[in-house]
Amino acid sequence: MSSSPILNVPVNSEFHSFIPAAILRMRYIYPELEFGATEQGVAVNGTSEFDATRLEREVIYQVYREKIFQQTLPMRKGLYEMLAR
Amino acid sequence: MQIWPLRFRDLDDRRTVLADDSGAYFLADLDFVDRYSGDRLTASDEKFLREQGHAFERDGDLAHTGFLTRWSQRQHVSLGSAYVILIPTLRCDLKCSYCQVSRAPTAAKGFDWDDETLQNVLGFLNGLPVEQIQIEFQGGEPFLRLDLLEAVAAFARRRFRKVRFVVCTNLQTLNEDIRAFIRSDDVLISTSLDGPHQVHTRNRTADPLLTENFLQNLGEVIDLVGPERVSALPTIDMEQPPDPEALISSYEAFGLSSLYLRPINYQGFARKSHPAARTSSAWNDYYRSFVDVLIARNARTGRVIEEFYLAHCLRRILAPGADSHTDLRNPNIPTGANAVINFDGQIYPSDEARMLARIRQVDLAIGNVKDGLDHDKLALLAPAHINTLDPDCIHCPYQPFCGTDPIDDLSRHGRIDVPRQESWFCQRHLAVFDLAIDLIYSTNPAVEFTLSRWLGLETLPEALRPAAP
Numbered sequence: 127m128s129s130s131p132i133l134n135v136p137v138n139s140e141f142h143s144f145i146p147a148a149i150l151r152m153r154y155i156y157p158e159l160e161f162g163a164t165e166q167g168v169a170v171n172g173t174s175e176f177d178a179t180r181l182e183r184e185v186i187y188q189v190y191r192e193k194i195f196q197q198t199l200p201m202r203k204g205l206y207e208m209l210a211r
Numbered sequence: 212m213q214i215w216p217l218r219f220r221d222l223d224d225r226r227t228v229l230a231d232d233s234g235a236y237f238l239a240d241l242d243f244v245d246r247y248s249g250d251r252l253t254a255s256d257e258k259f260l261r262e263q264g265h266a267f268e269r270d271g272d273l274a275h276t277g278f279l280t281r282w283s284q285r286q287h288v289s290l291g292s293a294y295v296i297l298i299p300t301l302r303c304d305l306k307c308s309y310c311q312v313s314r315a316p317t318a319a320k321g322f323d324w325d326d327e328t329l330q331n332v333l334g335f336l337n338g339l340p341v342e343q344i345q346i347e348f349q350g351g352e353p354f355l356r357l358d359l360l361e362a363v364a365a366f367a368r369r370r371f372r373k374v375r376f377v378v379c380t381n382l383q384t385l386n387e388d389i390r391a392f393i394r395s396d397d398v399l400i401s402t403s404l405d406g407p408h409q410v411h412t413r414n415r416t417a418d419p420l421l422t423e424n425f426l427q428n429l430g431e432v433i434d435l436v437g438p439e440r441v442s443a444l445p446t447i448d449m450e451q452p453p454d455p456e457a458l459i460s461s462y463e464a465f466g467l468s469s470l471y472l473r474p475i476n477y478q479g480f481a482r483k484s485h486p487a488a489r490t491s492s493a494w495n496d497y498y499r500s501f502v503d504v505l506i507a508r509n510a511r512t513g514r515v516i517e518e519f520y521l522a523h524c525l526r527r528i529l530a531p532g533a534d535s536h537t538d539l540r541n542p543n544i545p546t547g548a549n550a551v552i553n554f555d556g557q558i559y560p561s562d563e564a565r566m567l568a569r570i571r572q573v574d575l576a577i578g579n580v581k582d583g584l585d586h587d588k589l590a591l592l593a594p595a596h597i598n599t600l601d602p603d604c605i606h607c608p609y610q611p612f613c614g615t616d617p618i619d620d621l622s623r624h625g626r627i628d629v630p631r632q633e634s635w636f637c638q639r640h641l642a643v644f645d646l647a648i649d650l651i652y653s654t655n656p657a658v659e660f661t662l663s664r665w666l667g668l669e670t671l672p673e674a675l676r677p678a679a680p
Contacts (some may be wrong), residue, residue, distance in 0.1 A: 140249065151602075155630055183221070183241075190248035191218075191606045198216035202232070205282060 133178055135185040137167030141193055148188040161185075212257060214266045215278060218608040219244050220641075228648050229679075231265050233281035234531065234611030238652055239679035255680045263677050284531035285611045286599070288540050292343035292373075293548035296562055297332065299324050299359035300351040301554045305381050307415045314351050323356055328556045331580035333366045335558075339548050342372040347401075349379045349562065351554070354389050361392065368397070377401050382428040383421060393436055400432055404443040404470075406453035407461050414448060433465055444471040444519075449493050455504035459516055471519035472501060474639075491635050495642035502646065510657035515664040522665040524640075524647050527612040529666070529675065537561070539614045539640075542597040545577055547584050556580040560592060563618040573621060592617075595627050603631035609644040652676050 137145060145168060149161045159172035168185050215231040222228045227244050230236040237259075246252050252260070260266045264281070267274035301322040303314035315322040324332065336344070346367060348360055360378065367374045378393070379401045393400060405414045412422040433441050443465075445458060462470045474494050502521060509515050526533040534540040537549060545560030552558055557576045559565040564575040577592070578584035595617035598604040604613070616636040617627040623635060631637040650658050651671070663671050 138249065155603075155632060187219070187244070190244060193248060194216055195605065201213070201216065205232070205279070208279070209283065209286065 132172065132176075133170040133181060133185075134164065134166065135168045135170065135182050137186065137189055141189050142167075144189050144192040144196065147192040147196070148185070151192070152185065152188050155188075212261065212266050212268060214247075214260055217247060217265065218606050218610065219247075220608050222645060222648060226652075228608050228645075230608035230611065231278075232285070232611065233264075233278055234285050234528070235264055235281065236528065236608060236648070237263060237265075237677035237679055238648075243679050253680075259677075259679050281531065286542075288534045288542065289532070291341065292345065293339045293341045294345045294347070294537055295336065295339075295548070296347045296349055296551040297353075297363060298349050298351065298552065298554045298565070299329075299353055299356045299363075302355055303350055303352040303381070304355070304383050305352070305415055305421075306417070317355065322351070322554050324359055324554060324556070328580065329359060329362060331556060332552055333363070335547070335552065335580045335583075336363075336367065337370055341548055343374070344371045345375045345377065347377040347379060349551075352381055352383070353378055354380050354384060357388055357392060364392075364395075364398075375399065381415070382425050382432065383416075385428045385431060390435060393432065396440075398436075398440070400436070400441045402429060402441070402443050403446060404429065404461060404465075404467075405445045405447075406458040410451075410453045410458075413451070414446065429465060433467075438466040438468070441467070442469065442471075443467055444473055446473050446475055447494075447497065448475060449497065452497050455501040456508070458501075459505060459508060463514070463516060468515065469517040469519050469522075472498060473520075491638035491642070495639065498642070499646055502650075506650075506657050506661045509661045509664070515661060517665050521643060521647060524612065524643050525651070525662065525666065528644070528647055528651070531611075538616075541599065541610075541614045543614055544593045544596045545589055547578075550577065552580060558584065560589075561618055563616075563622070567618065567622055575618065575621075601631065603637070607631075607641075609640065612644060613640050652678075 142163075145163045149163060149168065152159070152161045156172075159170055159176070162169045162171070168189070170181065170185065215233070217229045217231055219227050219229045221241065222238070225240065226238050227241055228236060228238055229243070229247075243256065246256060257266070261274065264274060264277055267278065269275065301315045302317050302319055304317050306314070336346075344367060346363060348363075353360060360376075364376055367376075375397050376395075377399045382400075382402050392398060403415065405411045408419070408422055408426070411425070412419050416422045416425065429441075429443070443462065445453070447453070459470070502518060505516060505518055523533065523536050523539065527539070537543070543549075547558070550558050550560060551562050551565050553565055556579045557565075557568070558578045558580065559568065559575060560577050568574050568576060575588075575592070576585070577588050596615055598610055598613060598615045601610075601615070604610040604615075607613070614636075616634075619636050620627045620629055620634050624633075632641075650662055653659070659671050663669060
């Protein structure tokens with residue numbers, strides 16, 4: 127990160143393995159912001175025009191979404207396999 | 212207990228809307244998402260999810276089978292009937308500022324089907340693997356070639372078990388032959404009414420006398436066939452949007468009980484003179500304020516006017532199978548049974564695709580009536596017409612109710628892989644579905660009055676408003 131972050135979002139350690147995927151996704155959704163993994167969670171850099179509360183929640187949600195997506199992927203695959211039978 | 216994946220989105224600062232892949236939705240407070248994602252659901256959370264069909268114990272148990280049934284109904288669109296748009300002529304006797312396809316002047320040559328094209332169109336229709344069809348005549352002004360409409364209608368009534376025709380007309384001309392054509396029970400009229408006299412004149416006719424003529428003809432057609440066989444829709448110019456009350460009054464004056472608010476289409480030539488068509492926020496704000504006015508008015512007058520698109524979105528939320536509107540369904544894969552045949556015999560997957568070809572942005576023709584469908588092109592277009600596994604949509608609670616519009620994405624961005632949230636289609640539909648969910652959960656008697664009437668219910672059952680404890 128080129129300068130001090132505008133936002134540090136603490137993320138519970140149980141979710142840390144999903145942070146890289148969430149960051150990849152957030153870089154695509156918010157190309158004007160920079161996201162980086164820290165020991166505590168996610169640091170956000172860039173314009174401060176964003177509502178910090180909403181942005182923090184959005185970061186948390188993206189991490190949650192990656193966790194749910196990865197953990198439930200076998201269920202979804204099972205649905206389509208059933209449909210293809 | 213296993214929980215089917217839940218998608219979530221904050222509806223406001225207090226409430227989150229969640230839905231599973233079958234479209235079963237509920238509201239929860241913001242903490243629910245933290246508990247769900249962190250595997251810390253309470254006993255009452257789990258009880259709620261079990262009771263609402265979001266969870267099951269074992270493969271094949273009743274809850275599992277019930278989910279599969281609901282989910283599978285969201286994975287396909289019934290193909291029992293065809294919906295084909297025919298453009299027998301591109302000529303038109305009006306010159307609306309936002310004409311999508313650059314109509315041709317009435318005296319122009321080469322913008323109508325010739326005899327060979329007509330025969331090929333009939334041959335194409337004959338080959339469709341369906342027994343039911345809706346044929347929509349567009350233009351141009353289709354009544355300029357009533358002979359072609361009559362030829363198609365005569366053929367279709369013989370060929371198909373069930374057939375319905377919709378003539379999209381500006382109703383500037385009405386003569387005995389046209390009256391005879393529209394008297395048939397299987398003919399519906401669709402026209403544009405942009406609002407009060409001066410708004411319609413500004414947007415469409417540019418001449419108060421022509422507007423007067425149109426309004427007179429609209430009244431006569433409604434008297435002739437009844438309001439139930441006539442639909443009208445306003446196209447909204449966001450640079451000068453009509454006052455909602457005045458717009459609704461202009462419809463009610465003709466006994467019309469439904470209107471379908473449409474923004475100026477960005478495809479085609481409209482973009483040149485209406486740059487506001489590019490932004491979604493102004494549209495979403497106007498749309499919401501219009502719905503607020505409509506709901507208050509319905510409650511005040513006791514007469515129920517419907518905004519078609521919101522009512523349609525509500526129906527899509529509440530049950531699978533509301534797939535009659537081709538602009539919003541999933542999957543929406545282009546086929547010959549859901550196509551547009553242009554004045555030159557070219558076949559397009561949608562009217563919007565026809566516009567992109569007309570302005571020479573990209574040729575999305577999927578064949579022509581002489582040589583048939585181009586199956587390679589159909590296969591190329593198919594994946595973009597499914598939202599189910601889209602990397603953005605898969606996280607959205609509204610995906611089971613929503614659709615895609617790659618043609619609009621292509622038109623605005625020159626590509627179809629922009630992040631969904633940046634697309635006009637997504638922004639518009641997030642706003643519509645947010646509004647729909649907000650209304651479903653509203654306890655305002657005026658809202659309940661309108662929604663229950665739109666849905667054909669006496670009252671809105673509490674079962675439509677599941678909320679996590």
